[in-house]
Amino acid sequence: MATNATTSAPFASFFQLIQRTLWALRQFAPSRQAPEAIQRTQQERLRALLAQARAGSAFYREKFRHLPEDCTDLQAFPITTKAEMMAHFDAVVTDPAVTRAGVEGFMSDAANAGRLFLGKYAVAHTSGSQGQPALIVQNQQVLDLLYAFQLTRGQAAGAGSAVGRLVQTVRRLLRPTRVAVLSSAQGFFPSACVWQHLPRYLHWCMRFLFVPANDPRLLDKLNEFSPSVLTAMPSTLELLALNDEELHLPRLERLITCSEPLTAKTRERLRHAFGVPVLDNYACGECLFLSNGCPTAPGAHLNSDWAILEVVDAHNQPVPPGQPGHKVLLTNLANTVQPFIRYELGDGVTMATEPCGCGSRLPRLQTIRGRTEDVFWLHIAQGYRALLEYPFQHAFDPLREVREWQAVQVERNHLIIRLESIPGTVVDVEAARRRLEERLRTTGWPLAELHLTLEAVPNLTPDEPTTKFRHMVSHTGPPADLDTEHMDLQAESTGSPCAGE
Ligand SMILES: [Zn+2]
Structure with a gap:
């Protein structure tokens, strides 16, 4: 029918x-x-x-x-x-x-x-x-x-x-x-x-x-x-x-x-x-x-x-x-x-x-x-865990003055989050941080083990070689000692949205 x-x-x-x-x-x-x-x-x-x-x-x-x-x-x-x-x-x-x-x-x-x-x-x-x-x-x-x-x-x-x-x-x-x-x-x-x-x-x-x-x-x-x-x-x-x-x-x-x-x-x-x-x-x-x-x-x-x-x-x-x-x-x-x-x-x-x-x-x-480039592997007490873009997205999307954001994994657990404001407005970096921390806490991330640096920037630019803008950029990549089980799970992961997204 x-x-x-x-x-x-x-x-x-x-x-x-x-x-x-x-x-x-x-x-x-x-x-x-x-x-x-x-x-x-x-x-x-x-x-x-x-x-x-x-x-x-x-x-x-x-x-x-x-x-x-x-x-x-x-x-x-x-x-x-x-x-x-x-x-x-x-x-x-x-x-x-x-x-x-x-x-x-x-x-x-x-x-x-x-x-x-x-x-x-x-x-x-x-x-x-x-x-x-x-x-x-x-x-x-x-x-x-x-x-x-x-x-x-x-x-x-x-x-x-x-x-x-x-x-x-x-x-x-x-x-x-x-x-x-x-x-x-x-x-x-x-x-x-x-x-x-x-x-x-x-x-x-x-x-x-x-x-x-x-x-x-x-x-x-x-x-x-x-x-x-x-x-x-x-x-x-x-x-x-x-x-x-x-x-x-x-x-x-x-x-x-x-x-x-x-x-x-x-x-x-x-x-x-x-x-x-x-x-x-x-x-x-x-x-x-x-x-x-x-x-x-x-x-x-x-x-x-x-x-x-x-x-x-x-x-x-x-x-x-x-x-x-x-x-x-x-x-x-x-x-x-x-x-x-x-x-x-x-x-x-x-x-x-x-x-x-x-x-x-x-x-x-x-x-x-999923799109593996959009995943950060962080090290927390239980081992490695994948951080996807959802917490960032959920934290920043409702902030009207944020035109775009980008998270960069500079060290295993150190992330620099750059926020570009809509022209004529100023991003409240502390408010953005509070929102992000709240989202991370909700999804079970131990904040004490993460080092988050938030900064306002005048503009964010696309990736040089691909000319595509990326929200998540990892300088560290997946860890070399990501155990076999985690390699499997990476292969079995879903990179797509559902209830959580
Ligand atoms: Zn089946």
């Missing part, structure tokens, strides 16, 4: 409500389908997306002008970069009511966080790890899929017989899935805003708790809510595990981690502390439902019925499963308002070659190497 943009509107009938709920519950089935069947579905949806992009987007109409109207061979289509997408935002989107100025104006009012833009779109901005944040407009279909996959995929269900599935469906209706998302971000970061739009038709089989990771009543709220699924960054979960005596989560069935590298050791520690499987999700703001973590193996299963991920080398040539790619090209088959077609992302991904033991027949992303 096709989804449409009217699902959040009042339901015409009870029948429609049931129909939508059953649609969501049925999203389990494609994960057990033969690859050829998924491929056919994918191609049908691709054809529809290309037609909609051509009809409604001046940008894509022009970009695809040289290709025959009926061409659906994705590899023949040109690639789109984030810079292009942002430069031509108003021409990219297919709804003329959506404009860059309108979206930015909406997001400039913090009171709009948790509301839908124009009453129907979840809007967000991604991190600016490649110099510029991307604006993302998500339609209802994207939200529907995000929740439906959360409900049905990423669990080692039995053999998947028709009777088994029916039993599971009835069980879900009788005992709603209770998802708690702990976010270290608030405002218009993709996951921080999308998790506040649980579709009405899922209210009877899903309960949601969205809570800031630094909420002083976090433990009480979790105990009260009693989640069956707990989603957070690994460092947030590690902090929670330290409070295991005060935490009572008898319903807990699985943990979902995202945003930060999940080390083999952390995964094991969390599994032991909470006594449930730990699933490592890989997603990005441009496609929040991209994958669901595998319950039995590292990595995540790509939701390839609704997204296409091409693993390619530096020259955009396909890289076969088993070999690491240089980057990926994303096609989001559900977002028709802001189409992402062969959209370039800097993540190095390796697809698994073997079928997965968990029973899912969706392709598995075996290792996900």
